Amino acid sequence: MTDKTAGGDVRLSGISKHYGTFTAVHPLDLTIPQGSFFALLGASGCGKTTTLRMIAGLEEPSTGTVHLGDREVTDLPPYKRPVNTVFQSYALFPHLSIFENIAFGLRRRGIKSVKKQVDDMLDLVQLGQFAQRKPHQLSGGQQQRVAVARALINHPQVLLLDEPLGALDLKLRRQMQLELKRIQTEVGITFVHVTHDQEEAMTMADTVAVMNGGRVEQLGAPAELYENPRTTFVANFLGTSNLIEASVESAGPDVVVSASGTTLRLPAARCSTTPRTGGKLLVGVRPEKVSLVPAAEENAIATGRNKITGRIAASSFIGVSTQFVIDSPVCPELEVYVQNIERDGRLVPGAEVVLHWNPEHTFGLDADQDIDAGIETVEESA
C-alpha cells in the first residue's frame, strides 16, 4: 500500500448513484491526475460527497467503475482500498488515545512497531505532546490535525477530505488551508477535497470540479474557472458576476451587443456559445474588473472601453475595498468592487456614475439558461 510506483490516476468511468428514484450522481467521467490537489466544489446535495464516498468504497456505485491507476477497485470493500478519508467532524475514536487513533490503520495491517511512525506523524502535525490525550480533550483544530495524521500515516494512494474544515472558525480555517496545502506538497499524495466553500477550493486546489445537481458543470484550474465560466451557475457560484442580458448586433471576432440602448463589446473567443447576429447573449463581467467614476468625468474615460451609466444604490466599506451596488437601466443591480487606494468622496449613494472596463475582461454566456443559477446556494451555505 505504500508502493508509490503502483499508484496512478484516479479514474471514474460512468459512475452514478441512485437512491430509489432519486439520482444523487449522474453518470460521471472524471480523471484525477496522480499527485494533484483536486477539489469537488458545490452546494450541499450536489453529489460531491457521494462521489467521494464512492472512491472510498463507503458507497456502492449504481453504474460505472472506479480505477486507481491500472487497478479496478469498484468491488473492493473500503478496508481493502489504498485510500483513506478525513471525515467531516473527524470521526476520531473516542475511546482511544491520540496515539492509538493514529496507529489504528498500521495496527490493522499487522504492523507491530508503530512507535516511530506515529511519533513522526505527530511531529508533522505538531501534536507531539498530546499523544496520550483522548480526542475530547483537544480543540477543534487539533482534532482536525489528528484526523489528517490518522489517514496520512497509511501512505494512501489517494487522500479523501470530506469538508474537513467545515467545523472550524474562519481564522483557523485559513490557517489549516495553508497547512493542508503544505502537507500535500510535502508528501506528494493525491488529495481529493470536497467543499462548499469556493474560496477554500480556489486557494488549495490545482484543479476544481464545480458540481451542480449531480453533474460536473465545469472543470479546470481555479483561475481558468474564475475568468472563463461556461455556465451561469459557475459564474455566480464562484465569486460574483454581473450578468447582463443583451442582443447581438454584429458577430465576428469582435462581438458587438446592445442592452437597453447601451452598446458593449467583447471578444468572440470569450463566449461559451457562438454568438449569432440578432440572437441573445448573457454578457458577464467580474465586479473587481470594473472602474467607477462620477458622471461628470465621463469624457476622461479612454475610448474603446465598455461604458454603462447608473446611480449608486448602496455602498459598503469592507477594508481593502468598497463594494458598490449600482442601479442602471441596463441591469438593476450591478456590483463594483473598488480598491481603497484613494477614496473618492463623490462616490456616495445617490451619485450618478459611469462604470467602465476593458472589453477583453468581458465574457459571454448562452442566454438560454437561468441567469440566477448558483446565487441562492451561495447565500445558503455562507
Place this chain on the structure above:
Amino acid sequence: MRTPLTWLRRNLVVIAGLTTLAYMILPNVVVTVFSFNNPSGRFNYAWQEFSLDAWKDPCGVADMCGSLGLSLQIALWSTLAATALGTAIAFALVRYRFRARGAVNSLIFLPMAMPEIVMAASLLALFLNMGIQLGFWTILIAHIMFCLSFVVAAVKARVLSMDPRLEEAARDLYAGPVQTFLRVTLPIAAPGIAAGALLSFALSFDDFIITNFNSGNTVTFPMFVWGSAQRGTPVQINVIGTAMFVIAVLVVLAGQTVGNRRKKAQPK
C-alpha cells in the same frame, strides 16, 4: 451579617445531599451492624451483644448456602443470556429498518410495565399448560425474559448516541467487519452493555415474586430468606447481605482502578 438563616441558606444543598445519602445508606448500615449481633431468640430484630459467630460460620444454617449458590448460578446465566440477546436486539432496533420495528420497539418494554405479580401468575399458567416441569429452567427462562427489557433500554441509549461514521472510519482504516466490531463498536457500546448486565444480575439475584410462583420445589436465596422469616431469621442472612454489598463495592473500585491505570499506561 451571619445569622443562622443565612448559614442555612448557604448550606441547604449540602444538608439535603447528606440527608438523602443517609436515607439510602442507613438500611445497609443496619444490615451490617446486625450481622455482628448475637440474638437471644430466633429473631435477629433486637441488638444484644457483639459477636463474630455468624461470620465464622456463614454456612451454618441448613440449606442457606445451597440456595445462595443456586441464586448466583441463575443470576449469572440469566445475565449472560439477557445481555447477549438484549445487545443484539438493541443494535437491530437502532441500525436496521424492518417490518414491525415500531411494534417490537414498544413490545420489548412490556415486561417492565406489567405488574410483576400478574406476570408471575400468568407465567405459571403458561408453564403448567405447556407441561413444563417447574424448577431451575423455568426460573431461568423467566429471569432472562424480564432482564431483557433492561438490557435493551441501556444498550439502545448508548448505540443511539454513537456516530455511525466511527465505524466507517474503522473500515476506511483497514479494519474488516469483525475488527470493526471488536475494536470500535463494542468498546464504545461497552458502558451501556455493562450497565445492562449489572442491572440484570441485581434484578435476577433478588427476584422473589416471579421466582416464587415458578420455582416448584427449588429454593433460591430470596425464597430462603422469606421462608426463614416465618420461623426466625438467622444472623447469617445479614452476613451474606453484607458480603454481597462489600463485593459489589470492591468490583466497582477495581473497575475504576483498572480504568485509571489504562489511561496512564504508555503504549509500546
